Amino acid sequence: MKCLSYFLCCTLFLVSCISDDFTVGDNLVSVKGRNMIIEDYTVELETHLGDSSVTTGLAxxxxxxxxxxxxxxxxxxxxxxxxxxxxxxxxxxxxxxxxxxxxxxxxxxxxxxxxxxxxxxxxxxxxxxxxxxxxxxxxxxxxxxxxxxxxxxxxxxxxxxxxxxxxxxxxxxxxxxxxxxxxxxxxxxxxxxxxxxxxxxxxxxxxxxxxxxxxxxxxxxxxxxxxxxxxxxxxxxxxxxxxxxxxxxxxxxxxxxxxxxxxxxxDRSNTVLQSLSSNNPLPSTETGNKVHLQGLTGLYTKLSFPDLNEILKLGKQVIISSAILYVYPVSGTYSGFTPLPANLSLNYLDENGKAIDIYVDPSTITVQSGTLVEDNIYGRNTYYAFDVTSYLQYELGLIGMYKSSLQLYLDDTEKNNTLKSLVLGDSSFPNDENRIKLIIYVVVYDNE
Structure with a gap:
């Protein structure tokens, strides 16, 4: 995250209030709740190189x-x-x-x-x-x-x-x-x-x-x-x-x-990925504020939320009510000759960086998929969206070895069968239209 103290102060002015203060527990303790939107959260991104892909058995x-x-x-x-x-x-x-x-x-x-x-x-x-x-x-x-x-x-x-x-x-x-x-x-x-x-x-x-x-x-x-x-x-x-x-x-x-x-x-020798290896992932800060995904060459992105617990400082009790992650391809990195993947998949990585097969969400038993929304007129609002509410609710308050991260990659139909690719801008990418965005809706309670 940028400067957290600055961020938290600014949030009080930049968030959108969805409703007025309200009180719960009429016969118990009077608690004020405030609905807030956090739109300036920094997501850390890394490009990773996975194992080789199986190419027998393909059509x-x-x-x-x-x-x-x-x-x-x-x-x-x-x-x-x-x-x-x-x-x-x-x-x-x-x-x-x-x-x-x-x-x-x-x-x-x-x-x-x-x-x-x-x-x-x-x-x-x-x-x-x-x-x-x-x-x-x-x-x-x-x-x-x-x-x-x-x-x-x-x-x-x-x-x-x-x-x-x-x-x-x-x-x-x-x-x-x-x-x-x-x-x-x-x-x-x-x-x-x-x-x-x-x-x-x-x-x-x-x-x-x-x-x-x-x-x-x-x-x-x-x-x-x-x-x-x-x-x-x-x-x-x-x-x-x-x-x-x-x-x-x-x-x-x-x-x-x-x-x-x-x-x-x-041969990546003339690219920002030249030092990438399976043992040497590259943070977006070392690759021009971008990360890379591609099918059969094994590139995927790791997403981390290291400062998530800072939102707990907004009040006595903070509850995440909703969280949406928006992923924007970098303009100029795709075309009719190098098309974007139709879908992306989001999955857990445990504390050792090993992928867990099922996206942890009580309502589903499969990985979460984001479908490409394409702006064919202006080319400025092309994106994939993911509901990460359950994940961030689970992660909020965890520390150290208990924290995990997310893996973003092409879904199986394209990851194992094509060379389709994607270049994403991180939270500091120069063009703000191509930056990854995480919008978190929270309810903040302050005891009187």
Missing amino acids: RIFEGKYHSPDFGIIAAHSYFDFNPPGYSQSEFGSDAIVTVKFDSISLILRYDDFSYGDTTQLQTLHIYKLKQTIELDEKSQLYTTSSVAADTDPWVTCQFYRPQEHWENDTTLEIRLPDEFGLELVDLMQAQSDLLETYVNFRTYFKGIKLSPGTDDNAAVNSFVLNSEYPVIRLHYTTIGGGVATEENKIDMTVNTSVAFSQIGT
């Missing part, structure tokens, strides 16, 4: 690179392998009744609805062949920090623009693979090789691929659909003979979705 993979002035350079790579091709013995092998002519082979990716960065920029995509098979850890998971060894030189490189709405081909990205790979697969099918019999056998031959952005890219991190249909390697071929006209056919090799994952790295 999307990430690839691309974006230079964010607030969050640093974010680079995403994805890793996945494939099921063997299913083929017909009437077309391949010693019992074939037609002749097969290889045409082409391609990797096809389907765009998801999320991207982070400037999608109007030209992007480079490198495809590397993996040198090792993808193996899950003891929890059957892989993470944003996981990786698998791949060839040094790209197998294939392409450049592309992420399609904008209403483009002719706005759903998929098709990348031609080397003909030699397709011809080799045809030879294996003609030989009815054991390598094509099972997934385990097939990945000893073809261990999978890694998708990576260009080294100098500064465009966007893309997401692509991950399901039983995409990504897919599609082999096109033509059959000739067998008493039928020439036919064009295809064989698909689908992804084993259980081991597909994304690696997401950050």
Whole structure:
């Protein structure tokens, strides 16, 4: 808090009186009650770095690179392998009744609805062949920090623009693979090789691929659909003979979705977060009076109320009747290319900084969520709001080891599945329209 003695004195002049003095306990002790609003309370904020996020089991993979002035350079790579091709013995092998002519082979990716960065920029995509098979850890998971060894030189490189709405081909990205790979697969099918019999056998031959952005890219991190249909390697071929006209056919090799994952790295060296680590959270006073939240990179904010007990000095007895926390994104830190999260979650952190799963509120069994209220006309009143009445009522009067703090982060649907981000101004941020605000309604009793 600023200067508490000054604050408490000023409060008597700046608060709004909701009602006149009143008396309770007609036949007991005469007690005067005053309703007051405290609007100048300072909330302490810190940016924290959490553990790596699990990226197996998602319905999307990430690839691309974006230079964010607030969050640093974010680079995403994805890793996945494939099921063997299913083929017909009437077309391949010693019992074939037609002749097969290889045409082409391609990797096809389907765009998801999320991207982070400037999608109007030209992007480079490198495809590397993996040198090792993808193996899950003891929890059957892989993470944003996981990786698998791949060839040094790209197998294939392409450049592309992420399609904008209403483009002719706005759903998929098709990348031609080397003909030699397709011809080799045809030879294996003609030989009815054991390598094509099972997934385990097939990945000893073809261990999978890694998708990576260009080294100098500064465009966007893309997401692509991950399901039983995409990504897919599609082999096109033509059959000739067998008493039928020439036919064009295809064989698909689908992804084993259980081991597909994304690696997401950050370089914060040229940002106010350069010294941030899991063991070194940064108070907003060291980061330009701002704090940072982001999904898969693990950034969240800790909120503390160290001087809450000072309001007890307002009278003989002080009761918090209501408390609303307003969180305002800093202007200029979000756009259509880097959208704000739709919801934020608020949760307890215990005295050791460990998150408690349930927001402590007698009326709910889930964490509290704040929904984005967006000012699309003037852009000056965009915010999230939280009712922290129960929390502050519980905290009022506690000291030392009994005090806790709050954790502000993206809700699970976006925290574990996107790179959406948020920059918040603290109570001293230069632009007062972007400052966090805590409004506390109290009833103060003074014995006569």
